[in-house]
Amino acid sequence: MKSKAELIVVPGPGIGHLVPTIEFARALTQRDHRVSLTVLVMDDSPIAHATPSPRHFASLISTDHLRLVQLPSLSPQTISQILANGPGIPRIGLLVHHYMPIIKDSVSRLVFTELTQLDGFILDTYTSGVLEIADELGVPSYVYCTYGAAVLGLMLHLPDLDSVVETESGSNSAELTTPSYRNSVPRSAFPQFMFHKDDEGYKRLLDLSKKLRNVKGILVNSFAEFESYAVDSIDRMVCESQDQVLRKVYPVGPMIDRSGEIHQSANGAHLDQIMEFLDKQPRKSVIFLCFGSMGSLNPGQVTEIANGLERSGHRFLWSYVGPVTVTVTTKAARISREAFRTDSRNGRRGGGWSAGGPRRFGCWATWRRGASCRLWLELELERACGSGCRS
Template sequence: MTDTDRVELVFITVAAAGHIVSTVELAKLLIDRDERLSITILPMKSAILNFSNYGTNHSNIPSSRIRFIHLPDHEPDPSLDPRKNFTSMIEDNKLHVKEIASKLSPKLAGIVLDLMCTPMIDVAIELGVPSYLYYAAGAAFLGMMFHVQDLHDEQGKEPTEFDELVVPGMANPLPVPKSLPSPLLYKEGIQTVLNMARKFRETKGIIINTFTELEPYAVNSLASEDGIPPVYPVGPLLNLKGNGHNELSSNKFKEVMQWLDDQPPSSVVFLCFGSMGSFDVEQVKEIAYALENSGHRFLWSLRRPPMEEEKHRIGSPTEYSDHQEVLPDGFLDRTADAGRVIGWAPQVEVLGHPSVGGFVSHCGWNSVLEAIWHGVPIGAWPLYAEQQFNAFELVVELGLAVEFRLGYRSSDQHHKAVIVNAGDIERGIRSLMDRSEEERMKLLDVMREYSKRALEEDGSSYNTIGCLIQDIIGTNNH
């Protein structure tokens, strides 16, 4: 192979865990499949985000053909809404991206953009190279975004005007507002989604972190609709070796894993709500009462909500110095044998442990794929963003999850969170851990096998990755 055969891709992503982890996994998958490819990843970091250092630890990266160039840190304006700060961060980085990417020419074959970074399409146009969207959510949600854009641009309607939305690629109508993503419930958020969907259509292709067997109707609907670029379902893109968190090697987490080792198979319910998930004290107490009354073993990742002075950041839970300050009196003593309350949790490692039999989750897409890969039933408790939609898809469309509280939303400037009472949570836990639900368990077992086969040779995602690489290389040859 000569130097003329080699091509470069630039990946642009935000340095938040829900984005950069699977972005790096996509890069690793591509360079593993074709030795002609090299990839430069440009993470954007800002104090408005929960920054993830995933990828800066190069022991995670198996090849010198993936490198990182960190864009300058963005200093947010505390007086501005977090979303306006985010937009400012993207715009401020355009020149830096152009300078870095232009140095790779003529080997530059394209720019792969995180779904939050679509304004960077303008840079690709200036450089005369194609752009590809990396969509870290599911295919059905992508279809819903395009549908909302069609409603607005072709019929002059907004989603909140309907009681239900009939979304192409979904068998069941989506209830409004119960399962509509939070941004689509207010005018500014709708405009943001519309702008994103329009930019998505400008790309040469859309790479989706899903697999066809999980969302067949949604994938086929996207592939058959005019005006949507070719879609490439290449998932599940998972970092199954864990995220390299420094605390993984600490005694605290060794003790947690040892405790799991001592529990019977499928006996522990794991509660974890993502890198941005937290609850106020009143809701924490209701969860505690439910866990205690359920009698089930549990591992609970409990983190402190943002302080008032941290509200300019997009999600900033931190660790409690002592969980007893928010838990019911005596709870930790009474449940000492049955469970553990921790802060940050090594989610991948925990879900892969044979003692874990249920996962109460915010339904972030990465968490959904991890649970399916390990065959762990999901209890759906969405908090923000597209998680209400994901929860509806899992519970109603796919039958893979148990409803805890569909339509629940974390407290923000547009919504005040409703307290879910201990009785409802307890019922959800009992249903989640009930192994007599044969149909759901059978579906989950089947989907777990599909998720693994998709990435194997001649699997659906394996073949799609080959088509994507051919499109990239073919583009470069022209």
């Protein structure tokens, strides 16, 4: 009888994908020692902010059943080609595309020289191209969605939207209905590339949504108590799927850096400044805004958010990240860099990639693909962060 299941995990680029994947891998191997995971880590430094090195991640792993393998860096010429693409999904997709031959070589080496037997893959949505490798090897694949259930529901529904929604000629005021959102969502709230069928980002997203129907199962970084409506709607989609096209969806969250240990060495003094600021604020008084390590906003959006925060009078912490290759000199950027950084006397601070979820936060606004904005109330924060948060 076989004693161990050996799986290869291929996370997507960016700290928002890598951290939840590492946390999930740690949790899985700690709960079941019959599982052994090998995580293949891409060098995402050309496109991502603040991703700790695999060596730092490896230092936090305390089990023999989990190991990280750093994949070779891409050539300078390839990196230049990647950066020539626009930011967002096209650039990330191109990075993963150029890594596919490297991933395939690494998998072949592991299969033939190190692993006793490969039992399957756990893939990120961005690395779903590895499905072809899994099919060649005759092993099952699972996709781990590092974002929440509501966005996963949108992804699963995208092929249906593709057939009925008008694209360029549509009105921005039109309301779109998707199963995983309780209320209809204005078209203007979605990423605009979703309404341009010739856009590279749209093509990749549609291709991904179709690939999700060909996997053994889908893992999502959420939990039913937090996204009950979305989780229930996905269960209904699975049950109503003809010929079992949709596979079982497993909520496995929240997978977060509860203690902040992953971020501490990566952020250093900047993290200390953030925590010092938060420790001086009253409990449940700070709004935390975070749009992802690669989630840049245009100047108009930055201005709108800045004006709203100023008018609200509330304390806030804004994790603002601009495009990697663009030097921002707009008035909106000066608002975020000067007003937010210097107005800490009034209990406000902004800028940089932030970590953790201290109990000073009264609400937490997060972003994923521009398609969802959530408010995490204190109940959800304490449930997610537990003892890892400062009191």
